Amino acid sequence: MALEWVVLGYAAGAEAVMLLLLTIPGLDALRKGLITVTRNLLKPFMSIVPFCLFLLMDIYWKYENRPTCESDSCSPSEHLRHQKSIMKSQRNALLIASALIFYWLLYSVTSLVVRVEQLNNRIEKLRNQD
Incomplete structure (x- = not known):
């Protein structure tokens, strides 16, 4: 199960990096190629949605x-293990x-x-016509 969370973490990290590179001002020369790469990667990244739903069902199950670990029925080590399990589930839900x-x-x-790039091209085309 740990490999699934690592894959999801890397995918979320790649998405965050691409989002950061798309939104940083001043990278206009790099942006055109980055847009092409991002648009080509959006379809494979769509598989994250059912993957996240599967992992969410796993957490729920x-x-x-x-x-259950009630106050009198479990030892301190069982209580600690129970708390670690809850923390891990919360961390994984946050990752999802x-x-x-x-x-x-x-x-x-x-x-x-x-869309902004298309509108800029239309404006440039209209200016050239006049």
């Missing part, structure tokens, strides 16, 4: 089937949320940058 948000932001920013 583990939460529902987790043995960040991967989905980064994908949505990357999709939105890419479409906005493409």
